[in-house]
Amino acid sequence: MSQVTTQPSTTRIWEWLDAVPDPEIPVISLVDLGIIRDVAWEGGTLVVTVTPTYSGCPATSVIAMDIETALRDRGITDLRLKTQISPAWTTDWLTEKGRVKLEEYGIAPPQPAGGPEKCPRCGSKDVTRVSQFGSTPCKAHWRCQDCLEPFDYFKCI
Amino acid sequence: MAREDAFFQFLLRMGDNTLILGHRVSEWCGHAPVLEEDIALANTALDLIGQTQMWLGLAGEVQGMGKSADDIAFLRDAWDFRNVLLCEVPNGDFGRTLMRQFLFDAWHSIQLGRLMKSSDERVAAIAEKASKEVAYHLERSADTVVGLGDGTEESHRRMQEALDYLWPYVGEMFQSDEADAEMVKAGIAPDPASLREEYDALISRILGDATLTIPESRFAQKGGRTGAMHTEHLGHLLTQMQWLQRAYPGAKW
Structure with missing residues (x-):
């Protein structure tokens, strides 16, 4: 684990999250899936807004844990995950890269x-x-x- | 009735419908006639349980006694449940299960459509999320009802029997009381009775395609959504659903 001395930019954090695989379909990332809606610094706290795919999807809690683990490994300790259900997740939010990877898979x-x-x-x-x-x-x-x-x-x- | 009490009742009604029906549908897991149907039923149940977490989670918040969705689901007895009786009747055969699903999905999809315009943005957000899943449930249950109703002589007979058996449980979804009146006044939820016309149009079309005959009687079994009287089946369902929390209070994964 590396200690963060300056706040990493949100662009950098998006890149990190784009390296976190979906637990059920590991060929695409959480960013590809379109469930990361926002990444923002609120003072010293990093707030990541996540939208669930299906209300009962069992992967939801694993996803939250994977985000936390990935960001903590990058030295971010002050982290808050926010769940947002509206606007509801839509498959329109899948990235083009994600769609190609799904098909290849x-x-x-x-x-x-x-x-x-x-x-x-x-x-x-x-x-x-x-x-x-x-x-x-x-x-x-x-x-x-x-x-x-x-x-x-x-x-x- | 105070606004907060009425709101709490409304949220229990929404969440208990999805909880109890979700549990009923999950009873098919590993028992459905073919694998694809087994998966479809399990997925439907999963969606309903997921929606329950949102409705009962908000109910706990509104109640303000620090209760979670799990507390509300697992630590109440039969008389505190507010689901309509339709959701708790036993599964019967596969045909009856799908007929019950269709009769509920049709109401559920119309209700969620109205709730998306709720004055309470939390209610509107849950409705928006759930309505996408329910549109899919309705598509499947309607297709299956048509397939089996307009199917073989045997499947047609069973679907007509299912409709005749379940029909008296349909009316309760459209009954109103003072809690509903309070919700209408607050702009939070529609008057249940106002959904009936759209519902009748929808089910008449599908059941017509299914070559099934809607019974003429408008007699309605009731008492679930008010909690006045549930069927004897709910208690049996709860002994299974709540067993773990009753036997090992506070047990966690």
Whole structure:
């Protein structure tokens, strides 16, 4: 652990948070997921505002712990996490970088049309829904009719 | 009735609906007819429990006695619960579970839509968050009700039986008392009765597509949202839901 003597800039802190993986989908960062809404210094206290994805998502408490751990490792000891539920989280807040990484990982990124654009494995557009829900609250279960592989689709909300 | 008391009652009604229905739906975990449905039911239950944390968390704040959402959920007895009876009736078969979900989701989505315009910004924020999840629940329960209602002879018969069984529990969602009147006056929540027209239009359309017949009777079983009288099923549900905190008071993960 390094001791911080001057306050790191918020730009720097955003970079640090962009290195913290989502606990359920570690290929994207918390910043990619769009749940970090604000980073600000209030005097000597760093305030990080976080918006939950789904109200019952079990990853929420792990995410709070991961943020704390990551920032403490960078020497920030005076830290407050603020939960903000409005405006409600939307998949529109996923970063472009995050969407690309999701697809490379095999999870089809959300589409306004309400279903995946194509199979994340073979690129076929002949896909069908298996279930409106999936392995985590944020995903649904789909299948490709060409390569026959099942895949996760990140629900658009 | 004092404004704060009425507000507390309103928040219990919202949070107890989602808590009790969430628990009921979670009873399917590991028992659903197919894996995909098992996952869907568990996810729906999870959303409802998550919403409960927000509603009962705010209830604790408004009550001002330092109680957390967990205290309120686990340390009250049946007569203090304010959920509508529809949420506590046993699951029955898969068809009845989905019919109950549909009848509740339809009300829930309309109610949350109105609450997004609440004069209390905390209520509006919770409603905004929950309404996105509930829109998704409604889409699924409506699709399933249509699929099974307009399905085989057997599935149609079971869905009609489910609707006939659950119908007397629908009316309670639209009944008003002095706590509701106080909420209307404060601009916090709509009059429950004012949701009925939109509700009837919505369910008539879906149940029509499902080739099911809505019973004519408007008789309503009531007593849940006022706490006057719950069904005998709620106590049994609580013995499971509250067991850990009752057997080991104050136990923490």
